[in-house]
Amino acid sequence: MDRVRVHTDGPGCDAGIMSTALVDLLREGLPAEAVLTDPDITASYSRDMAGFCEAGVPAAVVLPRTVEQVQHVMRTATALRVPVVPQGARTGLSGAANAVDGCVVLSLVRMDRVLEIDPVDRIAVVEPGVVNAALARAVAPHGLVYPPDPSSWETCTIGGNIGTASGGLCCVKYGVTAEYVLGLDVVLADGRLLRTGRRTAKGVAGYDLTRLFVGSEGSLGIVVGAVLALRPKPPARLVLAAEFPSAAAACDAVCRIMRDGHVPSLLELMDRTTVRAVNALARMGLPEETEALLLIAFDTPDPAADLAAVGALCEAAGATEVVPADDEAESELLLQARRLALNALEAVKGTTMIDDVCVPRSKLGEMIEGVERIAERHALTIGVCAHAGDGNTHPTVCFDAADPDESRRARESFDEIMALGLRLGGTITGEHGVGMLKKEWLARELGPVGMEMQHAVKRAFDPLGILNPGKVL
Template sequence: MREELMDELAAGLPPEAVIADPDVVAGYARDMAGFSAAGTAAVLVRPRTTEQVQHVMRTATALRVPVVPQGARTGLSGGANAVDGCILLSLTAMDRILEIDPVDRIAVVEPGVVNAALSKAAAEYGLSYPPDPSSWESCTIGGNIGTGAGGLCCVKYGVTAEYVLGLEVVLADGRLLTTGRRTAKGVAGYDLTRLFVGSEGTLGVVVKAVLALRPTPAPQLVLAAQFPSTGAAGAAVGAVMASGRTPSLLELMDRTTVRAVNELTRMGLPESTEALLLAAFDTPDPAADLAAVAELCRAAGATEVVPADDPAESEMLLQARRMSLPALERLASATLIDDVCVPRARLADMLDGVAAVAAKYDLTIGVCAHAGDGNTHPIVCFDGQDEEQTRRARESFDEIMALGLSLGGTITGEHGVGLLKREWLARELGSTGLEIQRGVKAVFDPLGLLNPGKVL
């Protein structure tokens, strides 16, 4: 079977696009998620054209071989992990920016374009592509679309789904489907574009995307506020969002995270604080907005509020937030990264609940959060070689997921479901919701070849 598969793939792909070396193939077997199994793939393919992707899918359908689409594999849910005997379909070689139109404010790109590369290209036209995942310097647009990625600036500018206007998608049987539009408005037919965003490669393979761009915002100024409790920080977040002002960024780091960042960077962040809130504005008068937010933070109980004087100082504060994950990863040999989004009003309850889980399981769990949209990232740190710690880590992860749902939240705000959260998706959707979603999957992929075992 494998020999026939290799022969059929080679018939429509250049030699360099079909990779059978087991060591190379194994290097593409998983993304960055822990606790997610990875199988042994039959082959890795790296097409450069839509026609080549169509050939891969036609071959897979004819031979009934599963296909796992992949981007840069920076995902955190196991969504890009291999399954036994599959074709790993890496889209990273399809990395052309095909068009940037400053009049219609759109970009047309292939899926392997790196997020940062698009941002740099758009900037030459005075435009920007706002979605900014933490891995924006390495993650791809196709991967961002697959997971419905977010980022630090979502509180003002929104998530990936709000910027995908249209797609070209290769279906499981090799047909090419065009969805959406490149116009500013359009409501013809069902919104299939949105259906593909966040589908994690289970419905089709994105080969081209039409993306909305925005004018480049002004440089932002950042404020840092220290709080004696998570409740006070949560009250400040609520006050800021209720004030009618829209920060370009509103991020929170708990005490554990602040201390870890200090240990890694020597930035001198205030380790006595229970929560550090970062607020930023890129408005015409950011200093005035920061002054107003500073008063709201003080009224909520902030012990100290420090506004940055210039963009350079602001960037230093933002760098502290970006270093949260690397800093926490240094505390232990393994980490489990949660992605639970709750209503903003329940943010403090979420943080307090995570602290209680950490104490219950005797583990270090740091939390950084996109506070402006209630998206928390509890990061469980543990010794991956210690079976007892590993068991406790997994149980704490599940307890945090249950906590998020109990607070009216969702199991994932931006990382996706993948393998890691399949059972939790069923709990969130309920039986009817799950049945409908499986029905949608069957319409697009009746043989179940696309990324099997993921999401549903």
């Protein structure tokens, strides 16, 4: 790299001068098949699943298989001042994986090995391209589980989960990704390898750099390995479905359940719009006359008794129907309906903007009622599904992207939903991340001093600003 001398004030240089040098240098440390430059192919790596987020044209896409190859990419990018956009399965919903013009897209999907499973220490050591569901299947024979389970768990990768600090349906009891990442291997912007954290159950040596990288969306370094905590496999869970005449009544039931000290393994809400969309997509036979449907699960030694107790609380809150599942198969069918919610809402109009506002549980009813008013004011279909147990709502704006006026109203409603969440004491994102979609709102939530510290951290890890530029900050 010493023979490369490029002087620039920021990432990226003249494309005509840089493109050949960039590709030549990348190929010096990568197999030929790992460097993609065909425009039709590279275009397919240009964006994730977020709407309303611009995507640039990458100069190249690289698919490394080893840590050393990732280090080579970053050394090359540093030498040439070329931006690098890390990617997993591109299932993200904030534009964090979108390419910028002239960048190297660093796709980590081929680094997909489960390197170690230790049943005694209850850890797994994995590469970033391991799919969430594949890890679940790998640890199952050991009587263990990896609890974080985003709705896209069959396709999303552990690296992407770490990048966005993702949650899932079971986080009300088991917590989110950050609570299961014990240590990381991270390639820094200049190609150095940093190891953070530990393999032990406890450890407080130094600043917690592991937590700093979790949720950083590839803006501070490239995660190339992770030590993950595992848990013993719990008993089979049973699910109860409760129908309510209003979202407010369903939210009242959520408050009663949490106030009484119950710890369900899952507590999910679907409003009427979402229920009808799921039925239309998959013919699930869900009750379309309900205004809100709560799904409550327990994986305790006696789940039937726990379901009976929370069922009584649901009835006290005004539930019109409370139906516990008879067995595990029926329970999984109900959970599949919840997992289909976002796909079903997308089918309503063809395009969706999926918000990710988390509010205190006590404000959940006000949040959902506020979204209903926003939908009426903008004459839009907005379905709400939520991880009700932790107040994380997913208002999903359905609209026709070919209709400019409807697209404008969709964007305005999206912003109003975030503003509502902040007024209720919440946050603009509970698990999807900031990416490009919510950059402006991050400053409103954190304030000037908070943003100053965020920028200071970014400069410390990425002084040239080449790591996922234009994202988060």
